[in-house]
Amino acid sequence: MLLVLAMFGMLSPASRGALMSASIVLYAMMGVFSGFYAGRLFKTLKGLQWKKAAVATGSLFPCVVFGVSFFLNFFIWGKKSSGAVPFSTMLALLFMFLGICMPLVTMGFYFGFRKQPYDHPVRTNQIPRQVPEQPWYMHPALGMLTSGVLPFGAVFIELFFIFSAIWQNQFYYLFGILFLVFVILIICCSEITIVLVYFQLCGEDYRWWWRSFFLSGGCALYVLAYSFFYFHSKLEITEFIPALLYFSYSGLIALTFWLLTGTIGFWATYYFISQIYSAVKID
Numbered sequence: 001m002l003l004v005l006a007m008f009g010m011l012s013p014a015s016r017g018a019l020m021s022a023s024i025v026l027y028a029m030m031g032v033f034s035g036f037y038a039g040r041l042f043k044t045l046k047g048l049q050w051k052k053a054a055v056a057t058g059s060l061f062p063c064v065v066f067g068v069s070f071f072l073n074f075f076i077w078g079k080k081s082s083g084a085v086p087f088s089t090m091l092a093l094l095f096m097f098l099g100i101c102m103p104l105v106t107m108g109f110y111f112g113f114r115k116q117p118y119d120h121p122v123r124t125n126q127i128p129r130q131v132p133e134q135p136w137y138m139h140p141a142l143g144m145l146t147s148g149v150l151p152f153g154a155v156f157i158e159l160f161f162i163f164s165a166i167w168q169n170q171f172y173y174l175f176g177i178l179f180l181v182f183v184i185l186i187i188c189c190s191e192i193t194i195v196l197v198y199f200q201l202c203g204e205d206y207r208w209w210w211r212s213f214f215l216s217g218g219c220a221l222y223v224l225a226y227s228f229f230y231f232h233s234k235l236e237i238t239e240f241i242p243a244l245l246y247f248s249y250s251g252l253i254a255l256t257f258w259l260l261t262g263t264i265g266f267w268a269t270y271y272f273i274s275q276i277y278s279a280v281k282i283d
Contacts, residue, residue, distance in 0.1 A: 024096070027101070031058060035104065038057045040115050042112075044120075050110075055102075055106075058101060064252075068252060070090060075244065121274060131205050132203070132204050132205075144217070145221070147196055159223065197272075208273065209266065213265060216266065216268075220254045220255070227253070231243075
């Protein structure tokens with residue numbers, strides 16, 4: 001939604017902080033949809049303690065981002081930099097998280113958990129069957145490395161411009177192209193994850209759920225590696241605190257990218273497996 005608004009010129013990069021403010025507000029407001037789909041999937045997977053799952057859904061990622069940002073802000077305060085986030089702003093963000101985001105996620109999770117779970121075309125065996133030994137090229141680590149090449153190749157040019165806009169005070173206006181790249185990223189992550197999981201199922205390894213998430217999220221490793229390359233080739237940072245800020249925020253970018261692409265791969269694989277098993281005829 002943020003990309004669409006920026007693409008139609010409703011959010012200008014020239015307005016300092018507009019994109020960041022809009023992203024924070026939209027993230028808080030979209031919590032109800034996040035909780036709803038997480039709650040329904042949690043019920044489909046036969047989860048029981050929905051309250052703990054709701055708290056984890058709404059708090060894990062924001063707590064990591066807030067904790068890292070709050071920790072780094074101490075160093076910026078120590079340097080007496082004008083880029084430091086005021087303590088009152090940090091408190092306002094905390095109250096927004098506790099008063100808006102978490103209640104919306106919990107409410108969405110509650111209604112999602114009350115709905116009927118997703119229908120599966122076939123039943124699973126109560127006793128899990130033994131998984132045969134897999135060939136070396138089906139190792140999860142190798143799969144993450146190979147599956148991340150194509151999605152990263154689709155986004156690395158735009159990644160250069162985004163890093164330049166963040167770290168070299170340049171403006172980024174190509175939101176239409178960024179939206180097209182995002183669509184290509186979704187297609188690449190979905191297709192390559194589906195193909196690799198299909199090979200896994202052909203090898204009689206049915207443990208696809210976490211594998212699909214990590215396979216699709218493998219391109220985040222390349223994003224993190226690219227941040228090191230950009231640091232050594234484009235930036236001239238020699239002091240400790242600026243380097244700490246760069247690598248910490250680059251780590252958060254890679255973490256966000258991993259969660260995004262991993263979620264895309266999981267849902268695409270879930271839909272694909274439901275479709276292929278619904279076509280199975282059992283006499």
